[in-house]
Amino acid sequence: MCICINCTYVDRCITYHAVEAQHLQPHLSDHPDFEAISPTVNINIKTDQNNIQMEWDVVGCESFVAEMGKWMRLRPGELVPT
Secondary structure: OOHHHHEOOOOOEHHHHHHHHHOOOOOOOOOOOEOOOOOEEEEEEEEOOOOEEEEEEEEEOOOOOEOOOHHHHHOOOOOOOO
């Protein structure tokens, strides 16, 4: 799971904005202004006979500042991305 959902910068982060785009999810911000320091993104590729799916997750970041439930407060009632 992406650590960004519990980061204080999730709604301002350029890296998370890119992950949202890869998942075709609505953006928390149209104009992110925070550049994360050394984010580490895992990309898992799943294939079957006719499809290729890619899962992008930020698993490390020197800018990470824990704020548990930050994403959930920004998107109340929505399913947390996994």
